[in-house]
Amino acid sequence: MTHPTTREARTALRIHGARLVDGTGSPPVDDAVITVDAQGTITYAGPAATEPTTADRPADLRVVDAAGRTVLPGFFDCHVHLAYAHGSPPGRRAELDPVLVTLDTVTRLRQTLDAGVTSARDLGGLSTGFRTAVESGRVVGPRLSTAVRIISHTGGHADVRLPDGTDLSAGMSEIADTADEARLAVRRVLREGADLVKICATGGMGSPYDQPDDEGLLEEEIRAVVDEARRHGGKPVAAHAQGNAGILNALRGGVTSIEHGYGLDERALDLAGEREAFVVPTLSTVYAGIDKETMPDFHYQKKTRWSGITKENIARAIEYGARIALGTDAAVGPHGVNLMELSYLVDLGMDPMAAIVAGTRTSAELLGVADRLGTLTAGRTADLILCDGDPLRDIGVLGDPANVVCVVQDGVVRKDLLPAAGPAGRR
Ligand SMILES: [Zn+2]
Incomplete structure (x- = not known):
């Protein structure tokens, strides 16, 4: 066809x-x-x-x-959420007709490509149909890899359920509370054709009842996820990891990339270096993702509290020479201005040439496509x-x-x- x-x-x-x-x-x-x-x-x-x-x-x-x-x-953007509008918490998607979600996603694909991003990795919310749609020429957008859903423990960062049990995640959440369930969750997302596995190793900013320093999946559960992904062709594992304790769990568990990494200390940098893990700092969420007018108060408070911590720690990671790839967490910040992230990296001390390499060669290495892109x-x-x-x-x-x-x-x-x-x- x-x-x-x-x-x-x-x-x-x-x-x-x-x-x-x-x-x-x-x-x-x-x-x-x-x-x-x-x-x-x-x-x-x-x-x-x-x-x-x-x-x-x-x-x-x-x-x-x-x-x-x-x-x-x-360029690459290794951390986007193309199925979500900017500034709209996951729960809001459940209110929309799926047709509108699809049409808006198609628009965001085009905006992302027009920003100079020819390859994007979606870390939650995007079905594999969009990847196929781009590959087959049905729509124009960055070539896509997608995690489809996010594996989180009950009450963790990606568990978007109301107190009455209603799941507002619109199919984005995959819940796992033991190592066996973690394996099962990996099998479920791979059954849907996911290119990689996304887990939550810590709490986060947009979830009302946890903190970025809270730990997510246990180290043994993360190890089970990584092993299950390995058994399926060596799929990469991306860990949402903000506080340092969860970052260390994720690194010891063997993940491919630390997403956000806001709290990482020198020990985490050493371990990431040893394990050749990537760090995707998503600075756009700090520089362009804070808006008092549109954010719930708890979210605004957390972001402002963590903004200085993030800048300090990522500046140290840059100075240390961590293996940094480019990711924006677009949806938390605006879509279609992905390469603003380069300016934020440079603002924290990265040389402009190094920032370009982060967004091109290093990101291609993270996605396993450096032999052709x-x-x-x-x-x-x-x-x-x-x-x-x-x-x-x-x-x-x-x-x-x-x-x-x-x-x-x-x-x-x-x-x-x-x-x-x-x-x-x-x-
Ligand atoms: Zn994200």
Whole structure:
């Protein structure tokens, strides 16, 4: 089945004149050339001066003059909730007609892609149908991996039940209170096609009756989750973990990534380093996710109390050289401005080049796709963006989607704000 409305034709591409920041952390290349073949594979990325001469030019080669712009890999957002509107607590979704949820989710997919994010990992609430819809060309959006649901203990961060027992999670919660139940919960989400497993190792901000320092699943339960995921092809495990005790439980249990990590101390950093675990600090929730007007009071109080702690600890993690990947927790903060997260990382001491690597190569490593995505080198898949200005001088340019003038995904131009190419531009 083909879906002609969204399956734009691929053409071979030649981008010239841009400054190349390739996602590996190598120094930028001025006056670079990037060529992409008609199958969507990068055939060259480097200085114009050393571009190999090819005998024949593809007939419908699209040539892009990108002088004054920077070309970068398509970015990753490793922590989003695309099925939820910004500022709307999980319970509110249950009030909406599923059709509206779906249509709004499709809009958010497009906004996220237009922000420069060509790959996104959804950590709760998004069914695998959206992943299939993007893969099959039914809708346009970042290529998706999804945890589908969140495993939490009774009364834990993702248990969204009213006192009368009504479940407001709209199918997002998976409850487990023993190691055996944790295994069963993993099997349930994998049955639905989840790409990874999401657990709650601590309480959180948006849950009314727990604190970020409260512990979630027990270490032995986390170990059971990790083992069950391993038995199914080695699926990664992402742990919502804010307070340090739960962070340590999650790391000792063997998770792949610490999500938020607001309270992590030096011991946790050492352990994360030993275990080669990733940290996804979701600073957008601190910098852009606090709004007294719309948040319940308990949520506002917790966020403001934790804001300073978060900045201090994540700044230390950056200085320490933790393996940081980019994630925003979009839905807690606004959708479609995902790359603002880069500015927050830089605000806490990260070098702009390192922030770009966090959002590209390191994130691709977390998702297990670094052999084809996350860097711009020959042989990789052509996921790339063009942005106005120089993000190495002002990382903030990437945070405004208006500056992201072109988004190419898998060799297909998905967003194009470039000046219309005249006859000379399309040779
Ligand atoms: Zn989240």
